[in-house]
Amino acid sequence: MGRTAPKMSAVLADREFRALWFAEAVSVGGDQLTRVALAILVYQRTGSAFYAASIYALTFLPALAGGLGLSQLADRYRRRTLMVVCSAIQAVVVGVMAIPHMPLWVLFVLVIIIPMVQSPAMAAQNATTREVFTDDDLYLRSQDLRGITTNTMMLLGLGGGGLLVGAIGTSWALIIDAITFALAAALIQYSVRNRPTAGSKEDAWFAGAKWVFGDRRLRVLLTLSWLVGLAVIPEGLAAPLAKEAGAPEQAVGWLLAADPLGFIVGTFLISHFIPAKHRPKLIGVLATASVGVLVLFFLKPGLVWALILLALAGAVGAYQITVMGVFNSIVPNEIRGGAFGTARTGLRVSQGLGMAAGGAVAELTGSTMNTIAMAGLLGVLIAVPATITWSRIHDQDETKSPTAVTPSAADHQDAA
Template sequence: MGTVLANREFRALWISEAVSVAGDQLTRVALAILVYERTGSAFYAAGIYALTFLPALAGGLGLSQLADRYRRRTLMVVCSAIQAVVVATMAIPGVPLWVLFVLVIIVPMVQSPALAAQNATTREVFADDDAQYLRSQDLRGISTNTMMLLGLGGGGLLIGAIGITWTLLIDAGTFTVAAILVHRDVRNRPPAGSKDDGWFDGAKWVFGDRRLRVLLSLSWLVGLAVIPEGLAAPLAQEAGAAPESVGWLLAADPLGFILGTFLISRFVPDRHRIKLIGALATASVGVLVLFALKPNLIAALVLLALAGAVGAYQITVMAVFNSIVPNEIRGGAFGAARTGLRVSQGLGVAAGGLVAELIGSAMNTVALAGLLGVVLAIPLAVAWSRLHEAPAPAKPSTPDNDTPGRQEAA
């Protein structure tokens, strides 16, 4: 995996993403604490945290297409600069709450096209080496999850040590570093697409291809796999564990994901990884069925870590996705895929909470989610086993085509 770091362009993209992710987690924690200290309202504290996620939905589906219409390096640099200024403004003591809420909306909105550009550029960097591209995605998956854990886990400690203002300024600094690295080390390639393309050509092309529909459906099963995170507190209670164990339950899945990504990358040949997507997707939700046995805390942690480990198939899903989608619409296509992923996670957590409230058991809710996931995953896995070797359909040559890429891969 370390061989991909010899590529200067990827190294800049990788470092900029890692430091930005860590800074984002610090900001989420800092803003939640800041708003709670100023208002004393748990509702407002939760609201400011939620706002760091929700605008990415609209930005992912709409603004991601900017990554196809403009130079991707320029877009990444401009977006990082805007985010640095916005977060630095948040750090000004006494900023009115309404201004803070507006600024919080801007950051993830701007982040969406930057992520789409970064995702597409990484594929361009390794356009002639599929094996190294897959390794680069493994490394991104490991580092991103590690930085999220460090940022969330250490955020409170850092804020206690240096204060909210300096913590926010650190996040602003991470965006500045990202902008400098990308501008210095990433090639300034011409736009991949055209400003004359239809605004949602990427999304239309994706959903017009049966193979990609099946692939994304397997990815969006994470909406069921994420339900234990939303029920961490009642799960700890049912397991007879102390409230402090909620953090362990939340950390188990991403820790498992990091380990699973490394093991799959190290021991599973590339050609087999694509074939195993369906089986691993089924296993990632199937493990949750065992919560029907009412495991204790240790067993619950093992189950969640195991679910996270096999859930590392998500890395392969996005690598295959980016390899199938034409470069000129890759930004918009990525935005559609990421938006679907976010929506599935949000709906999954909300539905899990509702079901747990109705049946009175978080563990039974998780088990039911796992059972539903298996029922959905098996036919999708069978379909993927038949479709994964099919050639991709050609991108339509006319931007105003109403049904781009309607051929079904078979």
């Protein structure tokens, strides 16, 4: 009843999580450098915007296949071993990319390998964190810290990646990224417990995906989570949005930074002012608000108001952390890697489709702001019934187990 929520620093007292958190932070920062460095390198050597954009896109696209398929390796092999091996492979691959005058076709092949290998590593890390923190309050706090850290590193990469690459050169930027992966491998090897394999190699392939889509609670959660495909449309339309708002070209960077900055602030506020036991109840409300804010673009806001709206959308969009926290608490440990891969793949697909659809609609309507507002309206139409359904499901779960903050994997296994 009167339990005080743990401070965010409390999770850093755990040696295992500290290693996982730091390894992820340096890897994310290095990845931002690599994306910028490769785009600049390819453009310098070809003079082609198409090739520069293609090499950047290839840092994202292979994660789709890897997320759905290779993430299941996190259930079939020891998770610490998988994280170490994947980080070591990435260190070698990026190191090879740093070699001067590497043929472009080799770079394109190597770029595909990195996110493919990263998918099972992320699944293993995600599942291991839930094993480290069995306490719901501590676990949610750890996810808050991860969300704040990764978005901060992305912001730093967005703001300073180009400047740093310009100062030290593309090869050195890639070498730095290779070092971050090697450092991550060492940290995990020496600080994370070598737990037994969670699942079995005899388990059916895609068992996690089948389990996820067969569970009503998880289907509703993912519906609310994948609304990000609509919420991310302003990011894909940042350049024409700045023009329609009558803003200078440099405002494009501000518009891109508004959402992740809002996400950081929102995560901090939710973490500090909303107790863990109440956060699952607010998932639907915050999800609806994250797209509902975009409807206000029908009013044709100027640059300042556009930045405020996008930051606000990002702030309430921090509900995504609670979604994954509840998701991981429902999914049994032995299929958590594959299940996470399913959720993450859907998130990536929704973002890609959302950006593509947003661009097409903006082209047809001739108005970026109307496109963003229509995306928000569609999101609300999806979010409201999903929110009502989630509220009923959550109330039923609380009735069955009134002391539980989030449904436990054991409870779900019994119910299944």
